Amino acid sequence: MKYAKVRKEDGEKIRRKLGEAGKIAKGYPIISEAGFVFLPVIETKGLKYTIVEKAASSVEKPTLASLLKSKLTPRQLELLPGGFDSIGTIAILELPEELSAKGKHIAEAILKLHRNIKTVVAKASEHTGQFRLQMYKHLAGKKTKETIHRENGIMLKLDIEKVYFSPRSGTERQRIASQVKPNEDVLVMFAGCGPFTCVIAKNAKPRLVVGIELNPEAHKYSVINKNINHLENVTLYGGDVKKVLPRLGKRFDRILMPLPKTGANFLEVALKSAKKGAVIHLYDFQKEEDFPEATIEKIKKSCKKFKVLAAVLCGSYSPGVSRVCVDFKVG
Numbered sequence: 001m002k003y004a005k006v007r008k009e010d011g012e013k014i015r016r017k018l019g020e021a022g023k024i025a026k027g028y029p030i031i032s033e034a035g036f037v038f039l040p041v042i043e044t045k046g047l048k049y050t051i052v053e054k055a056a057s058s059v060e061k062p063t064l065a066s067l068l069k070s071k072l073t074p075r076q077l078e079l080l081p082g083g084f085d086s087i088g089t090i091a092i093l094e095l096p097e098e099l100s101a102k103g104k105h106i107a108e109a110i111l112k113l114h115r116n117i118k119t120v121v122a123k124a125s126e127h128t129g130q131f132r133l134q135m136y137k138h139l140a141g142k143k144t145k146e147t148i149h150r151e152n153g154i155m156l157k158l159d160i161e162k163v164y165f166s167p168r169s170g171t172e173r174q175r176i177a178s179q180v181k182p183n184e185d186v187l188v189m190f191a192g193c194g195p196f197t198c199v200i201a202k203n204a205k206p207r208l209v210v211g212i213e214l215n216p217e218a219h220k221y222s223v224i225n226k227n228i229n230h231l232e233n234v235t236l237y238g239g240d241v242k243k244v245l246p247r248l249g250k251r252f253d254r255i256l257m258p259l260p261k262t263g264a265n266f267l268e269v270a271l272k273s274a275k276k277g278a279v280i281h282l283y284d285f286q287k288e289e290d291f292p293e294a295t296i297e298k299i300k301k302s303c304k305k306f307k308v309l310a311a312v313l314c315g316s317y318s319p320g321v322s323r324v325c326v327d328f329k330v331g
Helices: 008-020 074-078 097-113 167-177 195-203 216-228 241-248 263-272 293-300
Strands: 002-007 031-033 036-040 050-053 085-087 090-093 119-123 136-141 146-151 154-159 185-189 208-213 234-238 252-257 274-287 306-318 321-330
Touching (some): 002 008, 008 036, 074 097, 090 097, 097 119, 097 136, 146 167, 154 216, 167 306, 185 241, 185 263, 195 234, 216 234, 252 263, 263 293, 274 293, 274 306, 293 306
Parallel strands (some): 090 119, 208 234, 252 274
Antiparallel strands (some): 002 036, 002 050, 119 136, 146 154, 306 321
């Protein structure tokens, strides 16, 4: 096998550089000897490093199935989940009934495979209640439901049982942040623990981002997250949007409504706080064949003059139903 010989102190920097260029041979070991690091390469053309031959065979990386081969039956191995959601250092499994008794074995294997994961839990309920919270059963690792999640250049501290949070919406949060213009006043209704407020404040240049959240635990974490991200242009309020917003006496250039299930019921209060020409992002749950027409009909009930700017599918909610967003400009 061909190896690039580099000084040990330069090894990690050069490994990243070669990896980005697609020249590292995956599956082969990196060798360290006498002050040098030997990096396995698949192509030597254009490389300015000393190239040497070393005897090495590819190392087959373990998989979840291979680690559990002695613990699960062939049928159970077929039922292993293809992946899992992770929030910070917590992995969240959704296990079929046939694997519920094997949850601990599966969780321990995940801890071996993923060094960044410190806690593994399984979903123990559906999202329920006014705050759409979910219960989890601890399977392995550190016994905690609190973690720090990183995305889009920010940190979010939260307890997964006390706060609704979807790690799958990170791309959508960045999509919205990329639209925010300098010096905009932005309102985030149903702000949760602060994912939209923090991502926008950190990645755009708004004059002000206001977040309002009803769940007192989520509001508590949103204040923490404002502080740990050092965001001075964020103002947060705890309470009911319909009561808090009118008291502010302020109008906004952009309003986010990330409450898909009932967000449309708050359109009238949102419109009263929208500047002329403001952009509103309304989230909804819809069957794909009914989108965007069904969501646009909801907007028409509250807003007589508006222009649709974009209609986006933001992820799956249930079989045949998606989380969606309509961006529209108030006329």
